[in-house]
Amino acid sequence: MKNIYKHIFLALVVGLIVGAIDALFGRVLIWITDFRTIHYLWLLPFLPLAGLLITWLYHRFNKESLGGMTLIFETRLDKRKDIPLALIPLVMVGTWITHLFGGSAGREGVAVQIGATISHWLGKKCHLPDNSKILLVTGMAAGFAGLFQTPLAATFFAMEVVIAGYLDVYALLPAILASYVACFTSNFLGLPKFAIDLQSTLSLHSVHVIGSILILGIAFGLTGRLFASVLAKAKTWMKHAFPNPYRRIGLVSIPLAIVLILLFGGRYSGLGTNLITNSFTHQTIYAWDWILKLGLTILTLSIGFQGGEVTPLFSIGASLGVVLGSLLGLDPLLCAALGYAAVFGSATNTLLAPIFIGLEVFGGVNMIPFTLVCIIAYLVNGNHSIYTAQSKVIY
Template structure:
C-alpha cells in the first residue's frame, strides 16, 4: 500500500507535454550540435593544415629549434597576462563540467590555437587534439551564451564540443562521440549527452573532410590467429602498455608539479623547458622526437625503430607539456605505444605492425582512461581488424593504469575495480596529492 501511495505522489506530465518536451529538446540539441560541429570542423581543418605546414617549415629549417625558449617566453606571457585562467587547458574544461561554476573563457580557443602553432613550429614534442578539444569547448561556450542555454544543457553542449574536437582531429566520429561522454569521469559515461555529441562529432568530421582534410592512416599487415598462446601474449603485453601509460602520466604530472614549485613564473618555466629540450635533442643526436613524430610512428609499422624510442618520447613530451607548451598528448601516446609495440614484437614473436597498432591504442586507453573510445578508435582506424585483441587490450590497459591518467581533473565516479581500493568522487589530482606511502 505504501508503494502505491508513493507512486500517487509522483506527478507524471501529460502525454502531450512529454512529447512536446522531447521534440523541442531534440530539435535544440540537433541544432546546437550542428552549429558546434560546423564551426569545430572548420577550425580543426585550419588547425590541421597549419600544423602540417609549420611542421614542414620546421623540418626544412632545423635552426628554428634554437628559438624554442623564446617561443616558451611568448606562450608564458600570453597565458600570464591574456589567458584569463585558461592555462589549465583540458583540466579547466573538465572542472567546469564537474562544478559548473563560472564560464569557460572564450579566449581559450584562440589562445591554445596560437600557442600550439608556436610549439609545433619550434619543435615542442606534442600533438594537436588538446587544442582541438579546448577550441571545441570554447566554441560550445559561445553557443551557450548566444542561445542563453539553460544550466543543464550548458554542460551537455561542452561535452559535444569535446566530441567534435576529437572526432574531427582524428577522422574518427564514432570514437569522438563517446570520448566527450567518457573522458570527463571514470566509471560513468554521460549518456544524456549522446545526441548532441553524436551530431557534433559526425558533423565536424564531415565538415573537415569537405574542406579536404586527409587524416593519417596506418595499416596492420598481418593479424595473428586467436588461440591460447596468442591471447596470453596479448594479455601480458596489454599489462605492459598500461604500465607504460602510467610512466608517461606520472612523468608529465611530476614535471608540472616541480615546475609549479620551483619555476612559478610561466615565462621562465617555458624558457627553461625549451633549453632542456634543445640539450636533449643534441644529447640523443636525433630530431625524431620533436613535434608529433609521425614519421617514426609510420616506421614502427613498417620496420625497426630504436629500442629506446618510446622512452625518449615519454621524456620529450613530458617536458614539453609539463613546462607549459601547448598542443595535445594523444599523438605522442600513439608514438610511445607504437614504438614500444615494435620493440616488443621481436621478443614475443608477433607481427610488428599488429603490435605497433595494439600499443598505439592500448597506451592511449590507459593514459586517457577511455577504453570504449580507444576500442572504437581502433575499429575506425584499422577498419575492424583484430577487434577481439583490441577489445582485450583496451580493457586490460585501462584496469592496470589504476588511478593514473593524463587528465588530472578527471573524476573517479566509480573505481575501475574493487581491486584498486580507491575512493569515489575524487579527481586523479586529489588522489595523487593525498596518497599515503
C-alpha cells in the same frame, strides 16, 4: 521534444564550425611540421624564446586560459560557469609556436578545447536546460572528431573522459551528430585522416597468442600509467622549483632544445607522427624511441608549452608495440596498432574510446585483440590520467 530539436540543430552548427577550425588548425600544423623537419637546426635553438613568447601571450591577453583542459573539466563538473573565448586563439597560436620551434607535444587538447569552448558559448546564448553538460560534451566530441576523423572514438571519448567510470549517455545523440559533421567538414576542407589497412590478424586459439595479448596489455597499461603519473608529478615539481613561469620555460627549455637537436636530428620533436609512420611502414624504430618520446613530451608540457598528449601517446604506443612484437614473435605492425590504441586509453583512463580508435583507424578484423588489450591496459592503469581534473566514480 523542443529541446531535442534545438540540441540537434546546435550539434550540426557546432560540427560545422569546429570542423572548419580543426581543418585550419590541422593543416597549418602539418605545414609547420614539414617546415621544421627540414629546418630544425635553425629553429630548435630558438625554443627558449618561443616559450617566453607563449608565456607572455597568455599572461598578456588571458592568463585564465592557461587552465586549458582543466577549464573544460571544471565546467562539466559545475565547478565554474565560463570558459574564456580567448582560449581558442591562444591555444592555437601557442601550439603552432611550440611545434614550429620543436617542442614535443600533441594537438588533441587544442581541438577538444576549441570544440568545448564554442559549444559552451552557444549553449549559454540559447539558454538551453543543462546546456553546460550536453553541449560541452558535444563540443568536445566535435573537436576530437574533426582533428582525428574518428567520430565514434570521439563521441565515446567525450562521454567517458570527464568522469572515469561513467558515461554521459544523455549527450549521445548531439555528440555523435556533431562528431560526424565535424569529421566530414574537416575532411572536405583538406585535412587528411590517418588510417592503416592491417593485413595480418591474431587468432586466439594458441597459448602463445593469448599469453602475448596479456603481456602487451600489461606493458601498454603500465606505459600509459607511467606517462600520466610522471607528467602530473613533473608539472607540480616544476611549479615548485620555478615559481616564475618565465624562468621555468625559459631556463629549462635551453637543455631541452639541446637534447632535441642532439638526439637523431630532432627525431623526438613535434607530434611524433614520424615515429608513427616508421612503425607502420617497416622503417627504423629503435628500442628506446618510446621512452625518449615519453620523457621529452613530459618535459615539454610540464614547463608550459602548449599542445596535447594524445598524438605523442599514439607514437609512444606504436613504437613500443613494434619493439614488443619483435620480441614476442608477432607481427610488429599489428602490435604497433594495439599499442597505438591501448597506451592512449591507459593514459587518458578511458576504455571505449581506444577500442573505437582501433576500429576506425585499423579496421575491424582485429577487434577482439584490440578489445582485450585495451581492457587489460585500462585495468593495469589503476585510475591514473593525464587529465588531473578528471573525476572518478567510486563504487
